[in-house]
Amino acid sequence: MKNDFFNLTRLRMLLGKELLENGRMMLMRLLLVAGIILVIFLAMVFLDWEYYSSPHIYMMNGESHADDRSRVTLAMLFAGGAYLFGTVSASFIGARLSTKEQRLESVMFPASTFEKFLVRWIVSVLFFVLAYPLVCYAIEIVSLALFSSVAGSGLWLRPINIIGYLLHVKAYVICPFLILQSLFMLGGILWHRHAYGKTFVSLALIVLICAVIVTVCLQNHEGAYYGYDYCRRWLIGSTIVIVPVSYALAYFRLREMDVEDHW
Amino acid sequence: MVRIENLSFSYSRKGAKVYDGLDLSFAEGKIYGLLGRNGVGKSTLLYLMAGALTPSGGKVLVNGVDSRLRLPKTFSDIFIVPEEFTMPSIPFADYVKAHSGFYPKFSHEDFIRHLLSFELQPDVNLGSLSMGQKKKAFMCFAMACNTSLLLMDEPTNGLDIPGKSNFRRLISTNMTDERTIIISTHQVRDVETLLDHVTILGEDGLIFNRSLHSVASRLRFFTTDNKALASEALFSRASLGGAEIIIPGSAGQETAVNMETLFEFALSEPELLNNQFIETEDGNEE
Numbered sequence: 001m002k003n004d005f006f007n008l009t010r011l012r013m014l015l016g017k018e019l020l021e022n023g024r025m026m027l028m029r030l031l032l033v034a035g036i037i038l039v040i041f042l043a044m045v046f047l048d049w050e051y052y053s054s055p056h057i058y059m060m061n062g063e064s065h066a067d068d069r070s071r072v073t074l075a076m077l078f079a080g081g082a083y084l085f086g087t088v089s090a091s092f093i094g095a096r097l098s099t100k101e102q103r104l105e106s107v108m109f110p111a112s113t114f115e116k117f118l119v120r121w122i123v124s125v126l127f128f129v130l131a132y133p134l135v136c137y138a139i140e141i142v143s144l145a146l147f148s149s150v151a152g153s154g155l156w157l158r159p160i161n162i163i164g165y166l167l168h169v170k171a172y173v174i175c176p177f178l179i180l181q182s183l184f185m186l187g188g189i190l191w192h193r194h195a196y197g198k199t200f201v202s203l204a205l206i207v208l209i210c211a212v213i214v215t216v217c218l219q220n221h222e223g224a225y226y227g228y229d230y231c232r233r234w235l236i237g238s239t240i241v242i243v244p245v246s247y248a249l250a251y252f253r254l255r256e257m258d259v260e261d262h263w
Numbered sequence: 264m265v266r267i268e269n270l271s272f273s274y275s276r277k278g279a280k281v282y283d284g285l286d287l288s289f290a291e292g293k294i295y296g297l298l299g300r301n302g303v304g305k306s307t308l309l310y311l312m313a314g315a316l317t318p319s320g321g322k323v324l325v326n327g328v329d330s331r332l333r334l335p336k337t338f339s340d341i342f343i344v345p346e347e348f349t350m351p352s353i354p355f356a357d358y359v360k361a362h363s364g365f366y367p368k369f370s371h372e373d374f375i376r377h378l379l380s381f382e383l384q385p386d387v388n389l390g391s392l393s394m395g396q397k398k399k400a401f402m403c404f405a406m407a408c409n410t411s412l413l414l415m416d417e418p419t420n421g422l423d424i425p426g427k428s429n430f431r432r433l434i435s436t437n438m439t440d441e442r443t444i445i446i447s448t449h450q451v452r453d454v455e456t457l458l459d460h461v462t463i464l465g466e467d468g469l470i471f472n473r474s475l476h477s478v479a480s481r482l483r484f485f486t487t488d489n490k491a492l493a494s495e496a497l498f499s500r501a502s503l504g505g506a507e508i509i510i511p512g513s514a515g516q517e518t519a520v521n522m523e524t525l526f527e528f529a530l531s532e533p534e535l536l537n538n539q540f541i542e543t544e545d546g547n548e549e
Contacts, residue, residue: 107314
């Protein structure tokens with residue numbers, strides 16, 4: 001293990017240690033996410049059964065489509081859940097750095113900062129991205145089984161393509177998700193306590209300031225038209241800039257982290 | 264082994280410096296006692312040596328490598344036992360399996376031997392242990408890692424009476440010529456029989472740094488009720504048996520070093536204490 005920046009054997013051992021010590025907590029969190037989404041969904045549908053059992057008609061590309069409302073609701077819950085729980089999970093990247101003892105254990109562990117960062121990223125970001133669709137499918141199977149037994153409707157037996165649904169609007173869903181996830185991850189490294197709340201407030205302030213600036217700029221360019229492609233390009237460009245910068249800042253902050261804060 | 268060069272450190276830019284230009288070295292094959300009042304920076308010095316804090320100036324070299332670089336190969340040869348630490352609630356055997364691979368000199372045989380000396384079982388769940396038992400378990404693992412540098416911050420805090428004597432046995436029987444152990448403590452009586460060298464820190468940094476052999480050959484430690492002798496001593500302090508005193512020593516009259524009295528002497532009259540060594544150094548020694 002001569003390489004002091006990255007060594008695959010060391011990474012594998014570090015990941016094994018992380019899963020051993022926190023694997024159960026990760027699964028519990030995932031079950032909690034599944035439980036919350038399922039309970040909200042079932043409550044919504046059973047409290048307004050009449051509405052949710054009627055088809056939802058919508059237009060797309062000039063054609064009329066029909067879908068049932070509960071499936072649309074479920075897809076919306078999955079999308080919302082991806083944002084909410086994805087950012088919460090990302091902010092957990094620094095959860096075990098809140099005390100001096102935890103920071104000492106992390107700093108002194110014989111692995112490189114890059115390996116430590118990578119393992120934290122795998123556990124709090126990648127694990128969620130991979131596991132969340134599985135949770136969504138599990139919820140869908142449970143709800144399909146429930147509705148089939150209650151309503152006996154054939155409509156419910158047709159599973160939705162949740163990933164296809166989320167990817168349908170591509171940049172508008174994926175780019176903001178990646179940006180928010182990277183920013184909440186950065187917040188998790190910057191603030192070890194109440195990271196989610198602090199990041200949320202900080203981002204809310206930044207968005208508010210940006211909104212004011214954009215509004216003023218638009219007033220000065222009255223009559224200008226900003227189409228779908230223009231906005232999409234801006235969104236993709238912002239993602240390309242913000243995500244790597246957030247990752248780099250998080251890594252360097254972790255590398256410079258001391259056992260006690262001093263300035 | 265460990266060389267501290269011109270080390271400076273403070274917790275805030277405007278605040279007082281904990282260390283300002285500290286130079287110090289720790290050799291292999293010795294057990295060092297790091298003593299000082301609360302807040303003088305004993306734990307801070309351990310963290311700086313371990314590379315867990317960033318100095319504002321100077322550096323700490325461990326086997327010739329700056330510990331602040333935080334290289335995995337450096338950290339695999341340093342182990343720090345802090346006063347307070349965290350251990351996950353998993354079986355100890357799993358903990359050892361997951362952690363030991365990072366320490367190339369880890370010995371499983373040593374580990375089992377250390378555990379048995381503390382009457383602990385390797386299959387115990389760490390979550391079910393008391394704080395004192397966790398400390399014993401952690402120290403067993405730390406010793407079994409066989410790192411060249413072992414830093415311990417208040418290692419006997421939280422240990423029961425048999426635990427303290429087991430700790431002393433653990434350290435003394437596992438000390439090697441390749442190893443350096445630095446123990447920061449207020450409980451000097453728990454470790455005084457172990458130490459080879461004493462380093463005392465004051466408000467202004469290092470105030471005393473000598474081997475105990477050197478201290479024993481130059482100073483004599485007594486408890487006496489003879490007031491005349493006490494008044495002529497280099498240092499005296501009241502005790503139950505009269506007064507604990509320190510007088511200049513001479514060859515062949517060595518006494519056991521009373522660490523608490525030495526510590527108080529160093530804090531109250533550091534110059535007088537250090538002069539005892541300068542005067543006799545002309546001829547030989549050190």
